Amino acid sequence: MGEFTDKAKGLGNEIAGNAKQMSGDPETRAEGAAQERxxxxxxLKGKVKGAFGDKV
Structure with missing residues (x-):
């Protein structure tokens, strides 16, 4: 995957993880925290690829 693909997928996972953390269910909140991480x-992987090229 390229730099921008990694960054876009990362942002999507962060947003989805944050949304899950708003849940009242402790299991869903834990899942959301893991997805955010x-x-x-x-x-970060996308940023590294941007700095060093897509060969990373």
Whole structure:
């Protein structure tokens, strides 16, 4: 995947994770927190690819 694809997927996961964390169900909130962290990692991966090229 390219830089922008990773960043877009990361942002989507962060948004979905934040929405799940608004739930009243503790299991869904935990799932949302994990999804948000996944999104943050994807976004970071995209930033690294932007800095070093898509070969990372």
């Amino acid at each position: 996944k999104g943050e990692a994807q976004n």
